[in-house]
Amino acid sequence: MYFTVTIVVFNFIASDITRLSVSLLNQKTIKNNVNFHGVGLHSGKLTNVCLKKSPPDTGIIFKRLDIKKKDNIVYPNFLNVSNTSLNTTISNSQGVKVSTIEHLMGALFGLGIDNVLVEIDNEEVPILDGSSKEFIEKILLAGFEISNKPIKIIKVNKKVELKKGDKFISIEPSKLSLDIDFELKYKNSLIGNQRNKINVYEDDLKEIFESRTFCLYEDIEQIKKNGLAKGGSLENAIVVKNDIILNSEGLRNTLEFVNHKILDCIGDLYTSGYRMLASVKCSQGGHYLTNKLLRELFKNKENFSIIEIQERNLPHTLINRSLLRSIA
Numbered sequence: 118m119y120f121t122v123t124i125v126v127f128n129f130i131a132s133d134i135t136r137l138s139v140s141l142l143n144q145k146t147i148k149n150n151v152n153f154h155g156v157g158l159h160s161g162k163l164t165n166v167c168l169k170k171s172p173p174d175t176g177i178i179f180k181r182l183d184i185k186k187k188d189n190i191v192y193p194n195f196l197n198v199s200n201t202s203l204n205t206t207i208s209n210s211q212g213v214k215v216s217t218i219e220h221l222m223g224a225l226f227g228l229g230i231d232n233v234l235v236e237i238d239n240e241e242v243p244i245l246d247g248s249s250k251e252f253i254e255k256i257l258l259a260g261f262e263i264s265n266k267p268i269k270i271i272k273v274n275k276k277v278e279l280k281k282g283d284k285f286i287s288i289e290p291s292k293l294s295l296d297i298d299f300e301l302k303y304k305n306s307l308i309g310n311q312r313n314k315i316n317v318y319e320d321d322l323k324e325i326f327e328s329r330t331f332c333l334y335e336d337i338e339q340i341k342k343n344g345l346a347k348g349g350s351l352e353n354a355i356v357v358k359n360d361i362i363l364n365s366e367g368l369r370n371t372l373e374f375v376n377h378k379i380l381d382c383i384g385d386l387y388t389s390g391y392r393m394l395a396s397v398k399c400s401q402g403g404h405y406l407t408n409k410l411l412r413e414l415f416k417n418k419e420n421f422s423i424i425e426i427q428e429r430n431l432p433h434t435l436i437n438r439s440l441l442r443s444i445a
């Protein structure tokens with residue numbers, strides 16, 4: 118869309134191929150339709166979503182089925198991000214929007230889905246249980262369809278960093294991985310300081326995908342005054358009051374707060390249009406800072422390249438398809 122594609126034939130050594138095997142596969146879409154139904158976290162509106170297979174090189178596309186008169190297609194591109202207040206909202210030139218796309222986008226990134234049509238009949242992607250768990254489970258059940266078109270990946274060539282008060286985010290080159298190192302610092306003693314570092318293409322991301330959105334009990338009134346969280350409940354968010362978690366089931370994993378921030382980060386990074394080879398470090402950031410980082414990164418063509426990985430250029434015997442795990 119915005120970029121020229123550089124075709125690069127890699128000289129991988131065997132170990133590199135084994136590690137990156139899933140990323141070396143061709144472009145993927147879903148085999149069967151996937152349906153989701155639920156309330157929007159901020160809008161409170163009941164919404165249906167249907168994911169449909171789409172052809173190679175079309176990317177992720179949102180289509181608002183409830184809007185007929187205007188252009189109802191919205192691309193989840195960082196330049197179309199119009200609101201980053203407690204969610205990531207995308208809008209097209211006619212103001213047609215889709216909000217809270219980040220957990221679905223995180224699931225699509227993690228599963229290595231390159232192309233899919235997201236049909237939605239309202240303005241906000243359902244929050245479901247506050248994580249990506251249901252997205253992941255249902256997409257895995259639907260299965261994948263692999264095309265004969267090579268995948269494209271963004272390779273970061275130069276470091277870009279941003280600071281805003283005590284918040285910080287940076288992105289820099291990484292040879293064959295997407296690493297995310299994220300840190301949270303909360304005054305609330307139960308959340309406190311949490312930090313986790315993951316390799317998106319190698320690690321088991323189960324705990325990232327199952328981690329729910331969260332908020333402090335004392336912030337809820339203000340959030341609702343701002344017209345947000347109309348659909349929020351203990352069914353779809355962790356609520357922390359002082360040193361107590363109000364959800365009776367407690368946490369799903371010990372780093373659930375920072376793990377959710379990493380999920381948000383993966384989803385927001387996917388508004389770049391492709392998966393990435395990069396190393397991201399963030400302290401206390403969120404949707405706003407990640408979007409600002411992408412805007413800075415893509416301002417300068419020297420900062421990145423888009424590489425097309427052609428599987429047929431690689432020795433097939435070295436690509437072990439059995440390594441194709443649930444996460445790409």
Ligand SMILES: [Zn+2]
Pocket residue numbers: 219220330377381
């Ligand atoms: Zn989130």
